[in-house]
Amino acid sequence: MADRSTDFLANERTFLAWVRTAVTIMAFGFVVARFGLLLKELSGASNAGVSAPVSETVGVLLVLSGTAILGVAFLQFQKNRRDLSTGRYEPDRLLETLLTALLIVVGIGLAVYLLGVA
Numbered sequence: 463m464a465d466r467s468t469d470f471l472a473n474e475r476t477f478l479a480w481v482r483t484a485v486t487i488m489a490f491g492f493v494v495a496r497f498g499l500l501l502k503e504l505s506g507a508s509n510a511g512v513s514a515p516v517s518e519t520v521g522v523l524l525v526l527s528g529t530a531i532l533g534v535a536f537l538q539f540q541k542n543r544r545d546l547s548t549g550r551y552e553p554d555r556l557l558e559t560l561l562t563a564l565l566i567v568v569g570i571g572l573a574v575y576l577l578g579v580a
Contacts (some may be wrong), residue, residue, distance in 0.1 A: 466546060480535035480557060487564075488528035495521020504579045516575060522567075527564050534560060 498514025538557050545551040 463554045469546050469551075470543065473539060474544060476542075477535055477539035480538075481532060484528045484535060484562065486528075486533035487531065491524025491526075491528060493521070495526060497521075520571065522576075524568065527568075531557070531561060531564070545559045 471513050498517030534557055538554060541554065542551065
């Protein structure tokens, strides 16, 4: 039987890349959620302690999306590990599809928001 340790290590590296992606999306969500607060502080509005609802909603959705991606990445990692152990690995595109759909929705949403603000 051939040494499959490289397959298992590649699976772990892929999982860690998805973890970094999920954490980055969550951090971006935090920044977006607090962006409305920064704008209010800079404008000197009287209700500066309250963040803009759109920024807060988008930020929370990004944090939740990053969390969901992390969960799906873990499930994918476990499935790949099990498939590699049994010698029946089949690639799955769920994670790539989920991330692509998320970024398309976020991109369109941010573009619409920016056009409405400008």
